[in-house]
Amino acid sequence: MSAAQRLRTMGQLRLWEVAVWILLLALPLLLPTHALLISEITIIALFAMSLDLILGYAGIVSLGHAAFFGMGAYNAALFAKHLNPDPLTGLVVAMAFSGVLGAVCSLGVLRGSDLTRIMVTLGVALLLQELANKLDGLTGGADGLQGVVMGPVFGHFEFDLFGQTAAWYALGITLLVFVMLRRLVHSPLGYSLQAIRDNRLRALAIGIPVHARLVVIYTLSAALAGLAGGLQAQTTGFASLDVFGFDRSADVLLMLVIGGTGWLWGGLIGAVVFKTLHSVISAWTPQYWTFWLGLFLVLLMMVGRERLLRPWGWGRKS
């Protein structure tokens, strides 16, 4: 098989992936009582997927990805409340705002060391949280933005109390994004990003426009995080300050690490595992579950996160 052919087939969906997606899309029917949980997990999975784009493919460590998630959430909620309750238009608006914010912030992550990037991303998230807190006339401040009523999806499907519509809606959007990203990461753009991640200097030397590529991917990643935030605000009809929280950025990073970075499924798997862990542990000890989360993180990092996905290598020394 020639290289061109191989590259083309790598970008296609595998049979098992199609099967898994069909199963996922059928989930709201199979587990109708858990529809709310399904949409919640799907939304975080989408959020984790957006982080995977910059972390797994471009190698940018971000501790403030919640900035874009929150930006999307507040914009979608405000747009629905004051201008137009149509959900899909709202999502486009949320994506646009987060994308613009991402494009501006990308200037900060182009230069400097990992520490500088961590600081800039973290700082932006905190800045927005502070802003949302202080602009209480617009955002409701610490009480959160309430009273968001969404219109029906496609003018036809009303959001119901049991979350059926919300689950389908979130799953549908996520599937769309997944297929699109699958194409993207196996396109020349995607490969050039991986080259930048692996060795920035060499990538620059063979003529890849490093800065332009990073701006593009960061903007896209921010827009998708905004999309996830918008979905969250629309399906819950609520936006509060915790969408910007440090916990959220850290959690999503953890999910991605659990599921594995750089293969798009990581976000989905990580979100499911994380949420399951969360509900099991917090059912057992609701107040102190962060201790076990912390312990898990420390142990995971001590043994090495690559090995979590390859249990057959546990006995061997790295």
Added chain:
Amino acid sequence: MLTLLFDGVAYGMLLFILAIGLAVTLGLMNFINLAHGAFAMAGGYTTVLLMQHAGLPFLVCVPLAFVVTALLGGVMEFTLYRRMYDKPHLDQVLFSIGLTFMAVALVDFFVGSTQQLIQLPEFLKGRTELWDGALGMGHYRLAIILVCLVLALVLQRLLVRTRFGAQLRASVDNQRVASGMGIHVHKIFLSTFAVGSGLAGLGGALGAEVLGLDPTFPLKYMIYFLIVVAVGGTSTLSGPLLAALLLGIADVAGKYYVPKLGAFIVYSLMILILMWRPQGLFSRDGQ
């Protein structure tokens, strides 16, 4: 006006002592330690618990806080941190976030989530006014400034004049060459980490009254420590000091003059500075 400046300087000095250990860890081992605030919290709680349960006076507890945290830091370095030095930054970040989460939950579990108060000795409680109240100095803050100033001078002497300081600087500049010259880089790491943690503990003990002390302390002030290090750079002692003073004054003044904006000023200032000079304001590497 002068009072504000005074409070800002006190606050900045405190931040310097809290963050200097982080700067050294980062400069020396290139390790992003987000759990640094947890050591500061450990110092604060050591003081509080010793005062409440053992009935020791404040002035005894503060040095003890240094010793306890330094020991804790040394043990942690030997058992945990040492394995993480050559891992990628993402792993280090997640590892230290995990430690922070554990510390927060542990303190919450054993001590409780309420804010802890420290009984200051009588002679530190007063307040001196100069020039018809133009400059009001709380005695405790004055003491903080003095202690931190002395500490900064001692650290400077240690770093510049002693054999240990020379070895430390050599290790920061180039680890491989330093160990090739027969310097025990691992020992330097261990002792520096212990001292850095101890200083954080000392800062936590001194600052418990000013900054407040509850289990979320490491998360609340993590960003401040990181700002000091990111803006000040890691190659000198004066960089973090100036950055800490700048941060302290900006924060106090900002909160006083435009309380509506709160911490907004500090964050935007940091982002602008880092976009302008990504290596920090006072770094040797910056152009």
